[in-house]
Amino acid sequence: MHASMLLYRDGSLSEAAYEGLEEERTRLLIEAKAYALGLHPGLEVRTRLLAQEPGKALVFESERAELIVVGTSRLEAFGGPILGAVALRLMTGARCPVLAVTDSAPDADSAPAEIVVGVAERGRESRAIGWAFEEAALRGAHLNAVHALGGEFTGRAKAEEDVLLAEALAGWRSKYPDVEVSRTISEQHPARALVAESDEAALVVVGATHRPGITEHALGSVGHALLHQALSAVVIVPET
Structure with a gap:
């Protein structure tokens, strides 16, 4: 289109x-x-x-699409990269998952057989986790589930977080038993942790929350950082 x-x-x-x-x-x-x-x-x-208007047209199409794919050329301004208004409009307003192919993303034929999914809230079902599992199953790829703590924690606290992460993945692992899964508990800020993991991945998948009374998804600092800095393609999955 x-x-x-x-x-x-x-x-x-x-x-x-x-x-x-x-x-x-x-x-x-x-x-x-x-x-x-x-x-x-x-x-x-x-x-x-x-x-x-391109952004409006793509958001409208997202109502009946399974996935929208868009390129995101990073333009330099004010000392750093910025994304175009159309890409950001789509990332924050789309009703279906959006695959952003950044300038630094590897070609599909040479992309690593790994998908990274950022897991923020482990106490509820996540469409982003489900999407990442399904895509890993389709590709025959390894799935790396990353939960970033954003600070230094004791070994016991990290172990407890790992247990919670395993519980969040349990239902999906039973649904997709052939997907090989690893868990990563990082003390880094979520954005930095996921950007680092993108170096060895074909895709990084994150969710976008929806706030009551607001018509657009809240992309958040993690999503923005990935779109500006990730070395792989990025998938934004609306959680509503």
């Missing part, structure tokens, strides 16, 4: 200019479809060209 407000006929351009833009963006979609079919000839690929 490609969406752009430049295609919206508000009279600011000539009809010839609008037609030229449509032809240009249509060729873009045709090339994308041909590329996808070149990789997977049996894939069903449909294209859509929309005269809409």
Whole structure:
């Protein structure tokens, strides 16, 4: 799908200019479809060209999608990388999981056979954990469940946290018995811990919570840090 407000006929351009833009963006979609079919000839690929604001269009499509995939080029500004407004709008507003392919993410063919999932709250069922297990099963990948404490803890406290993490994973492990799982208890800040683990992963999966009365998901500092710094692709899973 490609969406752009430049295609919206508000009279600011000539009809010839609008037609030229449509032809240009249509060729873009045709090339994308041909590329996808070149990789997977049996894939069903449909294209859509929309005269809409891109972020709004993608959020709308997320209501009926299983997954949205978007590239996130990191632009340098004010001394550090920033993400585009469209990517951030999608990350905070999408109703389905969003796969962000960052500039530093490995190619699919060479990506490590490992998926990392960040586990924040271990006392409740997590869609992010479930999504990570299912993806690991589909890929035949190892799953590394990471819980970061954000400070120094005694050995006993870390052992207790590990027990709680194991309990959070137990139901999913029984559902996906073929997935090899490891548990990591880190004393680092969650964002730093997950960024470090992304170096050996194909994907890092985290959840986005939904606050009552607020229509958009709260991406949080961990999600922002991953999108700016992760060395793998990042999946944001809405928890509602």
